[in-house]
Amino acid sequence: MILTASLPFVAFVVWLLAVPMEGFLLTRLGADNAILFFLVPHVITLAVIGGGLPRRMLPPLAAVGGAAAVGSTLLIAQAPAGVPWFLSGAGVGSAFVCVKAGSILKRSPSVAASAAVGLVAANALLFVFMAVPVPHSVKFPAAAALLLVPILARSGVQDExxxxxxxxxxxxxxxxxxxxxxxxxxxxxxxxxxxxxxxxxxxxxxxxxxxxxxxxxxxxxxxxxxxxxxxxxxxxxxxxxxxxxxxxxxxxxxxxxxxxxxxxxxxxxxxxxxxxxxxxxxxxxxxxxxxxxxxxxxxxxxxxxxxxxxxxxxxxxxxxxxxxxxxxxRPPDAPAIPAMGDMAGMAETGAGEGGPPFEFMLPPGLRKRFSDQEKSVLACVVRGMTFKEAARELDISESSVKTYMKRIYDKMSVSGKEELLTKLGTEQRE
The missing domain is CATH 1.20.1250 (Growth Hormone; Chain: A;)
Structure with missing residues (x-):
């Protein structure tokens, strides 16, 4: 699943580094300093997407924009004199593809690992792409074909x-x-x-x-x-x-x-x-x-x-x-999260009984990472509850508790409950 989520991002980055970002294919044409023709419309389009483009519009726009970027890549090889225009078209169209590829990354069960795998694989494949002894007339269509991976991938866009x-x-x-x-x-x-x-x-x-x-x-x-x-x-x-x-x-x-x-x-x-x-x-x-x-x-x-x-x-x-x-x-006056040795006491007395709610026991840097439901689940876990007990306490299914805990693990970059509790205590004390 990690590789599946990373693949559209990898394909997009290899195309990006091979062609518009002063890639080796572009420099072979003598198009020095042409990167600004790509970046300026790319930045403007990304800002429009981030500024309030309805998410339901991203998949169709990614398909249309991706087709424009594919066509522009092919035209660059055929008509080098038009490179500035073709790069501008690719800058607009590829912005939608880029955001779609990023959204698909979010579907990974381990977001941090997928991000790292994507960056490493993209650079490794770029090196191979550069080294393969085939004519550049073949590499340009191959680079354009890479964009089909994020274009055709099932959309990862969803409400968060x-x-x-x-x-x-x-x-x-x-x-x-x-x-x-x-x-x-x-x-x-x-x-x-x-x-x-x-x-x-x-x-x-x-x-x-x-x-x-x-x-x-x-x-x-x-x-x-x-x-x-x-x-x-x-x-x-x-x-x-x-x-x-x-x-x-x-x-x-x-x-x-x-x-x-x-x-x-x-x-x-x-x-x-x-x-x-x-x-x-x-x-x-x-x-x-x-x-x-x-x-x-x-x-x-x-x-x-x-x-x-x-x-x-x-x-x-x-x-x-x-x-x-x-x-x-991390303000110094934030109340402390109990370390591992204090969990038993919390389990006996109950978090929030006669004291501040669990949310306010988290330092602000951690508090902003979690949704309200995640904070509720985390409070139960800190009190020493099992997943089944937490589900009963919060009136949700045990599978939902496990899903929320998996998200918490990802956000804290830990692999399990014990490591999570240790890190919570460490971040508060730092």
């Missing part, structure tokens, strides 16, 4: 009653990171292309970061964003050191930073209550940051010292602001 609603505080950091990432690649990639120890090896660092990030998700999701910023700062510190070794290590660090950032962003979007709105707004901000970074790199040109100075200033400020935002998510 559960999930978070804390998307806004962290999107500015994603936007800033994409700007400095664009600056970095503009200042570094040409040097790396000439000095690479082994072309393509940089993808290994991206994949390694995603896999490491999946483990770190079990502690605190925002830690991935902090790691992405720190790795990017490390990469920028190497830019001013002459020599092929520093160029290679700098790009490896940026690829690791991108891996942490991409997994963080996917985990954040998939945790939201309204997946379509989250993907629309979240990806619009992300792509706007990429477009701004690309524009800035074109304006600055080869002034690497200026790039490093500006980017490090922005990243250092971002780390400070991120720390303050994360602190605000």
């Amino acid at each position: 009653a559960d999930g978070e609603s804390n998307l806004a505080p962290f999107l500015p950091f994603v936007f800033v990171f994409q700007i400095v990432s664009g600056l970095m690649y503009g200042a570094l990639f040409q040097d790396y292309a000439a000095a690479a120890f082994l072309p393509g090896i940089e993808l290994v660092f991206y994949v390694a970061a995603v896999m490491a990030g999946l483990v770190l998700l079990h502690r605190r999701r925002e830690g991935l964003l902090a790691l992405a910023i720190v790795m990017a700062m490390f990469a920028f510190s190497l830019v001013l050191i002459d020599g092929p070794a520093s160029v290679n290590v700098a790009l490896f660090a940026m690829q690791a930073a991108a891996g942490f950032l991409d997994l963080y962003l996917l985990a954040l979007l998939l945790a939201q209550r309204d997946t379509c709105r989250a993907f629309g707004i979240g990806l619009a901000v992300t792509c706007a940051g990429i477009a701004a970074g690309k524009t800035a790199s074109l304006l600055i040109g080869d002034a690497s010292h200026l790039v490093v100075a500006v980017a490090n200033l922005v990243l250092t400020s971002s780390v400070l602001v991120l720390y303050l935002v994360m602190r605000s998510e």
